[in-house]
Amino acid sequence: MFGYCYLCSTEFSGINYFCEDCSRIRTYIKLYKKRPVEILDNVLSRPKEKQINREMIEIKNEIKNKEVQLQESLNEYPNKEKILSELKKKVNHLKK
Numbered sequence: 001m002f003g004y005c006y007l008c009s010t011e012f013s014g015i016n017y018f019c020e021d022c023s024r025i026r027t028y029i030k031l032y033k034k035r036p037v038e039i040l041d042n043v044l045s046r047p048k049e050k051q052i053n054r055e056m057i058e059i060k061n062e063i064k065n066k067e068v069q070l071q072e073s074l075n076e077y078p079n080k081e082k083i084l085s086e087l088k089k090k091v092n093h094l095k096k
């Protein structure tokens, strides 16, 4: 069965209201509220050559946010310093 996605209007097979990509976008919005739209506005409103720089800034911001969340959640666990230092090593490796 074919239908048109309610968000992007492309034709797709299935019985859902949204195509696979738009279903993923809906999931991100459900999980992160306004953040996916902020990221799209921040990245896609720029010329293409500047989008990569902005994507890197957004990725670094997300890593910082996750570090803060992780620090807060680790405060509840024993051995938190050891776990945190191991994770920081992994994050620093990803930043390179």
Ligand SMILES: [Zn+2]
Binding pocket: 005, 006, 007, 008, 009, 010, 018, 019, 020, 021, 022, 023
């Ligand atoms: Zn769609």
